[in-house]
Amino acid sequence: MKFLHLADIHLGCRRYNVEERTADFFRAWSDVLARHALPNAVDFVLICGDFFNSRKVDPQAMNHAIIGLQMLKEAGIPVVAIEGNHDQHESDAVNRFSWMRSLSQWGYLALLEPDTRDGFNLTPWNEAERSGSYIDIAGARIFGTHWFGTSTNAAVPLLTDALRRAHGDGLFNILMLHTDVEGQLNRPNIPALSISRMKELRTLVDYVALGHTHKRFEIEDWAFNPGSLEACTIDEFKEERGLYLVEVDDAHRVTARHSRDYVQRPFQRLNFDVSGAPDAEAVHAGVMDVIRLEAHTYDAEHDDSPAPIIEINLRGHLGFKNSLLDISRLREEARAQTGALHIMISNRSVPVEYAVAAGLDSDATRGVRERRIIEDLITRDIRFRARAHDMAALVLDAKRLALEDESPEKILELIEQQLELADEHMTNAPSTTTGETATATAGATIPIDDTELVASASALQAIERNAAT
Numbered sequence: 001m002k003f004l005h006l007a008d009i010h011l012g013c014r015r016y017n018v019e020e021r022t023a024d025f026f027r028a029w030s031d032v033l034a035r036h037a038l039p040n041a042v043d044f045v046l047i048c049g050d051f052f053n054s055r056k057v058d059p060q061a062m063n064h065a066i067i068g069l070q071m072l073k074e075a076g077i078p079v080v081a082i083e084g085n086h087d088q089h090e091s092d093a094v095n096r097f098s099w100m101r102s103l104s105q106w107g108y109l110a111l112l113e114p115d116t117r118d119g120f121n122l123t124p125w126n127e128a129e130r131s132g133s134y135i136d137i138a139g140a141r142i143f144g145t146h147w148f149g150t151s152t153n154a155a156v157p158l159l160t161d162a163l164r165r166a167h168g169d170g171l172f173n174i175l176m177l178h179t180d181v182e183g184q185l186n187r188p189n190i191p192a193l194s195i196s197r198m199k200e201l202r203t204l205v206d207y208v209a210l211g212h213t214h215k216r217f218e219i220e221d222w223a224f225n226p227g228s229l230e231a232c233t234i235d236e237f238k239e240e241r242g243l244y245l246v247e248v249d250d251a252h253r254v255t256a257r258h259s260r261d262y263v264q265r266p267f268q269r270l271n272f273d274v275s276g277a278p279d280a281e282a283v284h285a286g287v288m289d290v291i292r293l294e295a296h297t298y299d300a301e302h303d304d305s306p307a308p309i310i311e312i313n314l315r316g317h318l319g320f321k322n323s324l325l326d327i328s329r330l331r332e333e334a335r336a337q338t339g340a341l342h343i344m345i346s347n348r349s350v351p352v353e354y355a356v357a358a359g360l361d362s363d364a365t366r367g368v369r370e371r372r373i374i375e376d377l378i379t380r381d382i383r384f385r386a387r388a389h390d391m392a393a394l395v396l397d398a399k400r401l402a403l404e405d406e407s408p409e410k411i412l413e414l415i416e417q418q419l420e421l422a423d424e425h426m427t428n429a430p431s432t433t434t435g436e437t438a439t440a441t442a443g444a445t446i447p448i449d450d451t452e453l454v455a456s457a458s459a460l461q462a463i464e465r466n467a468a469t
């Protein structure tokens with residue numbers, strides 16, 4: 001028995017508004033079939049979720065899907081699929097339709113879904129209705145599940161019971177699962193399937209065909225995750241991804257070979273530190289130097305692989321305003337220089353005017369970050385430096401009241417009260433105060449004029465805008 005194990009094909013994925021990029025997902029899909037499914041005459045192809053990038057499939061993505069599925073149909077190779085989180089059907093009873101279900105109805109693939117009408121059951125494939133939870137092909141019994149979301153771990157006992165009832169004795173039992181697995185690129189908020197939970201299935205399943213995580217991994221030669229065919233975001237470009245060509249001998253021994261031998265869009269990430277550059281022209285020249293030295297140049301006539309997408313990261317402290325950088329000119333020149341399909345410029349530099357909260361732990365919560373930023377800004381004003389910590393708390397209290405729609409008079413009252421308290425505290429401080437504190441105490445009597453308040457408010461807004469982009 002030989003089969004192809006694919007997942008996360010994401011047809012219809014659009015990025016960077018580059019039309020060519022959408023075609024990449026199709027190219028990968030059709031190239032994999034042409035290079036691996038057809039020449040190896042596999043018995044079936046598994047698609048473990050996220051065949052489409054969205055449940056609202058656009059017409060071009062459907063064309064791309066059908067071209068590949070037709071190729072397999074003509075070669076007599078069945079396709080077995082499950083839904084992923086990206087292409088799952090709507091959960092309300094009215095919307096029982098989905099494009100994955102339609103493809104199953106039309107005979108292009110067998111969509112396997114558990115039967116949840118009366119508990120959790122795995123029902124045999126019904127050819128007349130073109131639906132079911134498991135199907136037997138070439139000595140394999142293939143079970144399909146759906147996206148369990150946050151309840152993956154809770155679903156395992158139900159799944160185990162259902163598998164026990166439907167297990168194919170003497171057959172090679174395959175379980176298709178679309179889920180994160182503990183320890184592998186886990187996302188926050190969605191609990192991954194724990195390894196110990198998964199192992200409860202061990203005696204019932206010979207091969208766990210995974211999808212969802214866009215990175216290849218394997219667990220004890222038993223559970224396999226091929227990774228997505230293409231990188232769906234720039235951050236995924238470094239991960240290993242591809243497909244498995246799996247061979248199973250008569251004793252049910254598994255040989256799974258991972259391959260990334262098909263057309264994939266090359267990516268390159270370059271860095272430039274803007275710290276110390278006196279003006280925008282110097283940044284421009286510096287970036288162009290890095291591109292000339294390090295970027296892959298693409299020559300349409302001589303290169304076999306597609307033109308790369310190049311990301312340029314601007315890092316460090318920018319000594320002038322962001323808006324002085326001419327990003328589109330930089331992008332155009334970099335493109336002309338390299339022949340890249342697309343140049344992404346990620347400006348992660350920090351303008352000096354906002355160079356606050358430096359050295360803060362990257363895991364710090366929003367609350368901690370906000371307080372530090374405000375404290376740093378206050379520290380710049382000699383009048384409040386010595387009590388920046390308390391002043392930051394006061395600013396945050398005032399903000400909270402403003403968000404709660406408290407009247408300006410009440411907020412002013414709070415500020416005045418706190419400032420008086422602070423002054424008293426400073427005046428009554430023991431005589432062993434340092435020079436710095438003494439200066440601050442003297443300064444504290446200077447009245448706060450309106451222009452100061454306006455300036456710091458707009459600086460804060462600028463920081464929030466910056467943080468949100």
Ligand SMILES: [Mn+2]
Binds near residue numbers: 008050084086212228
């Ligand atoms: Mn996916």
